Amino acid sequence: MDIKTLSKKLKLSITTVSRALGGYSDVSEKTRLKVKKLAKKYNYSPNPYASRLASGKSKTVGFVLPLYGLNANTLNQTSIFDFLAGTTNKIYSENIQFFMTFVNNAEEEKRAYEKLIFIEKVDKIILHNLKKKDSRINFLLKHNIKFVTWGRVQGLKNYSWVDLDNEYSTNLIMNYLFERNHDKIAYINIVENYNFAFQRKKGYLSALKKNKISYNKKYYATVKTEGPEHSAKLIKNMLIANPEISAIVCSTEYTAVGAIKACNDLNKKIGKDISIITFDGPVVESLTSPALTAVNHPRKELGLKAIEMLINMDGKNYKHQSYLAKPKIIDRGSVHKIIKAS
Amino acid sequence: MDIKTLSKKLKLSITTVSRALGGYSDVSEKTRLKVKKLAKKYNYSPNPYASRLASGKSKTVGFVLPLYGLNANTLNQTSIFDFLAGTTNKIYSENIQFFMTFVNNAEEEKRAYEKLIFIEKVDKIILHNLKKKDSRINFLLKHNIKFVTWGRVQGLKNYSWVDLDNEYSTNLIMNYLFERNHDKIAYINIVENYNFAFQRKKGYLSALKKNKISYNKKYYATVKTEGPEHSAKLIKNMLIANPEISAIVCSTEYTAVGAIKACNDLNKKIGKDISIITFDGPVVESLTSPALTAVNHPRKELGLKAIEMLINMDGKNYKHQSYLAKPKIIDRGSVHKIIKAS
DNA sequence: ATTGACAACCAAAACGTTTTGGTAAAAAAT
């Protein structure tokens, strides 16, 4: 069924049928109803390729998912799934096409964006895993592609983003530990060129400062994108060298898994001899034993907000928006309270 | 840059430029080279929407990813990622578009397939998570959509598939246990309407039979799609009621995680007091402690084979193909040998 | 009665390709 035969059956012009379905006001409500009814009956829906060609709009959102670097870790991939799951409803109701590409290295990633924009001609993109300075943003701005980022960059303002308030989150974690009388607190971050890692470090430092605890660089370490074993070894060494450490804060799930291993190896009972606290995700909330206390990262919500922003961007006088999620701490018993000697 | 201006610059007709790039033989090699060179210079690539409209072919592969049921488990999602990662290279080199949809329930899933086929007009689909009888297959056959399945159904033959040899895998696991003198072997499966679960049960039963061990239904249990806690409870009860069980075979990663918890709770040391063996995946291979001995499931390889089959389907006299992966056992120390009293 | 505004419709152009059905010139076969 195409619009031509449909319009013949209706004894209307193609134009009128198109505009009736498109919701234009130069069609009487009576005819619009008639058109809609018959369209439904014949299960008509415009050929997407013809429509995209004619209108010059693709209603397509591009998303590049790197399977290397930070995301080589399965756990990060699942986080992204959560985010994407948050977008599904809107994608349905708004009839948006989601265009996803997997890439295995930086070269492929660069080509993937070029392909999305110049070849597939998507008109919108969701960006994630932002670096402190991220060349993709200028690239997209330059080519006039609408986009929303999950995460922010340093400096720039003229774009739309959703993000977890990373500095606040880390403050929250630190205060939670302070309240339980911890003051020898280790922080295992990932490399700081990812902006969220940078922001979390800031949160760690500002919380220490506010609480008048001086920063001890022996308690701070970063890992690259290696698996949990690497974190486990690093944390183990840190704990051996600094046995006074009573709590470990982890920036990602896989470092948290490493922390658990390290503590197990050293026979330190989590939630009793030592505390671990981290950022939420599917693994630490149910798969590790014990499950870990963490700040919740509302990924689905962020996904929803992101897609909503993208949709609103079609409006004439759109202004850049942002959404900053403030998390809470979910207590799962992996943090113990230190009894003060009085 | 479009084909019109490109052809003008070349002083050739649009037809010739199109056919030069399309690899047709009615263009001299000399002009073809000239055309390709200039196309590259101006970074020309045909507008996909115009091209799909004109040719009636979309070069688009549809994939529906359920986030409910079996896949509500994060761990299953990551398995699917592995599979998809295997397809990326081909998708690049063949310029295929990958069309992915997330769905949250059965109703959405059904609509997703309809949308892919009737609205988005994808011409190829990859199917996964097959049931014993799976209505999607007849649906696709009926509408003449090319597809490849990851997994098989019972009965039907006229379709192309890739799959792990589940029965063989389970035989392998069981023999591995027999060689280590286990004969009280529990099997924790997932519900048997998933065909792979059914096949694995067959493998369990045939291995027992070949080894002249009678099937004890107290040692066999199925879980639905609940999280690992549910399996943990179930396995714990089974072990309490049947303390003679020396080895547990698990069908999925999340039941394996449950098994670990159950053993920990009962203070049975894995790889010493009791054995756990399962099917491979990102979690059991590195995130659990201990990591679990498992048969490897070459998901990437299966993804590659699947996309290759889809590409070959364009050939004129295509015959249905299939690929059955035979796995090996990866020893990670979670299976112990029972010393026979002699 | 005339003008202006508005409602409701439509024909034709445009979008950028691929494909069909040719033609002219060169080469090969008779």
Add this chain to the structure above:
DNA sequence: ATTTTTTACCAAAACGTTTTGGTTGTCAAT
């Protein structure tokens, strides 16, 4: 020398929409 085949090219149609720039008829305002 003529006919046939092959090579290399091309104009125009087709794909199924959206959008542009109308027209016609009705009604209210003058």
